[in-house]
Amino acid sequence: DASDIEKGTYPHYMLKEIDEQPLVLRKIIQKYQNDQGELAIDGEILDAMNSADRIYIIAAGTSYHAGLVGKQYIEKVAKVPVEVHISSEFVYNTPLLSEKPLFIFISQSGETADSRAVLVSVKEMGHPALTITNVPGSTLSREADYTLLLHAGPEIAVASTKAYTAQVAVLAILAEVTAIAKGRELEFNLVQELGIVANAMETLCDSKETFEDISRSFLSTTRNAFFIGRSIDYYVGLEGALKLKEISYIQAEGFAGGELKHGTIALIEDGTPIIALATQEGVNLSIRGNVKEVVARGANPCIISMKGLDQDGDTFVLPEVHEMLSPLVSVIPLQLISYYAALHRDCDVDKPRNLAKSVTVE
Numbered sequence: 001d002a003s004d005i006e007k008g009t010y011p012h013y014m015l016k017e018i019d020e021q022p023l024v025l026r027k028i029i030q031k032y033q034n035d036q037g038e039l040a041i042d043g044e045i046l047d048a049m050n051s052a053d054r055i056y057i058i059a060a061g062t063s064y065h066a067g068l069v070g071k072q073y074i075e076k077v078a079k080v081p082v083e084v085h086i087s088s089e090f091v092y093n094t095p096l097l098s099e100k101p102l103f104i105f106i107s108q109s110g111e112t113a114d115s116r117a118v119l120v121s122v123k124e125m126g127h128p129a130l131t132i133t134n135v136p137g138s139t140l141s142r143e144a145d146y147t148l149l150l151h152a153g154p155e156i157a158v159a160s161t162k163a164y165t166a167q168v169a170v171l172a173i174l175a176e177v178t179a180i181a182k183g184r185e186l187e188f189n190l191v192q193e194l195g196i197v198a199n200a201m202e203t204l205c206d207s208k209e210t211f212e213d214i215s216r217s218f219l220s221t222t223r224n225a226f227f228i229g230r231s232i233d234y235y236v237g238l239e240g241a242l243k244l245k246e247i248s249y250i251q252a253e254g255f256a257g258g259e260l261k262h263g264t265i266a267l268i269e270d271g272t273p274i275i276a277l278a279t280q281e282g283v284n285l286s287i288r289g290n291v292k293e294v295v296a297r298g299a300n301p302c303i304i305s306m307k308g309l310d311q312d313g314d315t316f317v318l319p320e321v322h323e324m325l326s327p328l329v330s331v332i333p334l335q336l337i338s339y340y341a342a343l344h345r346d347c348d349v350d351k352p353r354n355l356a357k358s359v360t361v362e
């Protein structure tokens with residue numbers, strides 16, 4: 001059938017979409033460059049970014065996790081305060097808004113009903129809204145004032161992969177271009193660094209057997225798994241846990257390393273898989289400390305570290321990229337480990353039970 005043709009030689013859309021990530025990133029770099037090869041974004045959007053006193057990111061699921069990373073980018077690079085909200089909560093749990101808010105809706109499909117409900121009320125209040133979506137002409141795109149496209153191509157698998165990395169990349173570009181518009185000197189060349197990331201993504205996509213082995217040895221019989229990280233790694237851990245639970249039905253949770261001792265450590269038993277991310281220099285020692293704590297209680301650790309921060313015994317060392325852009329690479333092993341966990345359990349990888357690709361009811 002037609003959908004099989006689109007899958008080409010791939011057994012699943014998810015695997016195909018994971019593999020497309022380097023290509024999508026290169027396309028984004030190209031689409032967001034002007035004729036002079038500089039990163040560029042529509043002037044109206046930059047004006048909106050620069051006149052906002054606070055940005056409210058609204059999203060659900062994987063897009064929410066991209067929003068958490070985006071908050072760090074916008075705050076650190078563009079120096080605008082950002083709040084990130086789950087759309088279904090925002091509707092009745094609306095925070096006190098600032099005087100000049102800008103709303104950013106992140107949605108792969110552009111059709112998520114919970115997010116649309118927020119957009120409708122934002123427009124009623126008369127505030128500006130920007131939608132970051134993969135689907136031109138989608139509801140959230142049409143009803144917002146501005147749109148930034150992900151250029152990721154159709155994402156068919158229910159579990160989102162290439163849309164996540166595309167969202168993170170576009171948010172990095174948005175943060176950077178906003179900073180440039182404010183006349184800030186930047187410490188690094190984002191175009192160049194994203195190019196390095198695209199190459200690193202390729203290396204990771206070429207290491208599938210390694211991730212299949214890791215998945216087999218860490219997750220084949222387990223009922224649960226925990227992801228830990230600090231700082232930006234914590235947000236990637238949340239996404240890793242979501243991926244794993246969505247498609248393999250393994251109960252998975254992401255935690256901030258520092259929160260372990262406040263509850264989660266009670267769940268650690270002999271052999272409990274703990275997937276730890278160590279890509280940030282500033283928290284490397286503390287996340288390593290967390291790994292020791294759980295190992296002392298019997299956990300089976302899978303440590304994914306960044307080159308330069310790696311230690312003997314790490315399970316996988318990621319190619320080095322700019323620390324701020326690490327989510328674009330560290331998420332790929334987590335996507336692939338989840339994929340193989342689902343495959344080995346004979347789960348329906350592309351169409352997991354009870355889930356829909358786009359949730360158009362509140």
Ligand code: G6P
Nearest residue numbers: 061062063107108109112160356
């Ligand atoms: C559904 C999908 C998720 C997705 C979420 C938000 O739950 O299964 O993969 O992250 O909706 O979708 P959106 O299209 O708004 O990004």
